[in-house]
Amino acid sequence: MVLEGAEVVAVFEIMPWVSGLRRNIAQCLDDFGIPYYLEHSVCALHGKDRLEGVSVVRIGEDRKPIDGTLRFIGCDTLLLAVGLIPENELSRMAGIELDPSTNGPVVNELLQTSAECIFAAGNVVVVYDLVDFVSEAGERAGSSAALYAQGKLDRGRREFAIETTPNIRVVSPQKLCGVLDTTVFIRVAEPVEGRCRLWAEPGIFSQTLRYARPGEMNEVKISAQKLRDLPEDARSVRIGLEAFGLESE
Numbered sequence: 279m280v281l282e283g284a285e286v287v288a289v290f291e292i293m294p295w296v297s298g299l300r301r302n303i304a305q306c307l308d309d310f311g312i313p314y315y316l317e318h319s320v321c322a323l324h325g326k327d328r329l330e331g332v333s334v335v336r337i338g339e340d341r342k343p344i345d346g347t348l349r350f351i352g353c354d355t356l357l358l359a360v361g362l363i364p365e366n367e368l369s370r371m372a373g374i375e376l377d378p379s380t381n382g383p384v385v386n387e388l389l390q391t392s393a394e395c396i397f398a399a400g401n402v403v404v405v406y407d408l409v410d411f412v413s414e415a416g417e418r419a420g421s422s423a424a425l426y427a428q429g430k431l432d433r434g435r436r437e438f439a440i441e442t443t444p445n446i447r448v449v450s451p452q453k454l455c456g457v458l459d460t461t462v463f464i465r466v467a468e469p470v471e472g473r474c475r476l477w478a479e480p481g482i483f484s485q486t487l488r489y490a491r492p493g494e495m496n497e498v499k500i501s502a503q504k505l506r507d508l509p510e511d512a513r514s515v516r517i518g519l520e521a522f523g524l525e526s527e
């Protein structure tokens with residue numbers, strides 16, 4: 279907007295934390311001197327034929343407006359960016375299973391959807407942070423689809439559901455079949471500002487993180503061999519994140 283000649287008065291975010299990448303705050307707001315307010319929301323629009331201003335209010339811990347914090351900001355444009363979800367029109371038309379937390383199709387590590395002949399990759403599955411992961415997923419989905427078309431796709435003998443602890447909001451893929459080594463992407467529900475451990479059980483993955491934030495995807499590396507080595511009756515993998523106590527720090 280600034281590059282196109284607009285004056286951007288401010289950006290308001292209702293949540294108490296940054297929901298995008300920190301890098302984007304630095305490069306898109308800080309570098310242009312645009313103020314960024316957490317725990318603020320636009321609550322009224324003013325003007326008749328044309329917007330003349332908005333009322334902004336501070337939001338409390340209960341996510342409700344705080345009395346006495348209302349202020350008017352003169353402006354002629356309000357740009358809403360209130361959440362980004364996969365484009366799922368085609369997925370819905372195809373009748374494939376969707377995940378309510380990603381709003382995209384449920385897939386396994388082959389990027390195969392619940393319709394066995396439909397493979398999906400990229401932001402249609404889950405909103406990614408970085409295009410590099412999308413490129414990798416595109417290659418995997420393409421390769422899986424080609425093998426499927428030739429009748430050569432190995433789907434493994436077993437399917438493992440992924441269960442998560444409540445502080446994990448997004449997980450993709452949601453299922454594993456133990457055929458390919460894979461990265462499971464997760465997003466936490468709320469920030470953990472301090473050392474924490476991201477794990478996949480039983481005995482599949484463990485990593486210490488300096489922090490975990492909803493705006494940044496975390497990667498859980500899953501070895502297909504480790505899945506295949508699980509006891510015959512194992513049908514799920516559990517992924518979790520736990521903050522270290524003060525003693526550990």
Ligand SMILES: Cc1cc2nc3c(=O)[nH]c(=O)nc-3n(C[C@H](O)[C@H](O)[C@H](O)COP(=O)(O)OP(=O)(O)OC[C@H]3O[C@@H](n4cnc5c(N)ncnc54)[C@H](O)[C@@H]3O)c2cc1C
Pocket residue numbers: 362365368399400401402405406407408409410412
């Ligand atoms: C605002 C924003 C900024 C980003 N910035 C960065 C960044 O700086 N660096 C980085 O690495 N990543 C960034 N990303 C992430 C990265 O761009 C995306 O993860 C990546 O572009 C997703 O690629 P994709 O091919 O899955 O989807 P898209 O790039 O969205 O491509 C999907 C295409 O499909 C088309 N389409 C949709 N429906 C149909 C249909 N029915 N028929 C035909 N075509 C259709 C769409 O028009 C679109 O062109 C950003 C993402 C967003 C949203």
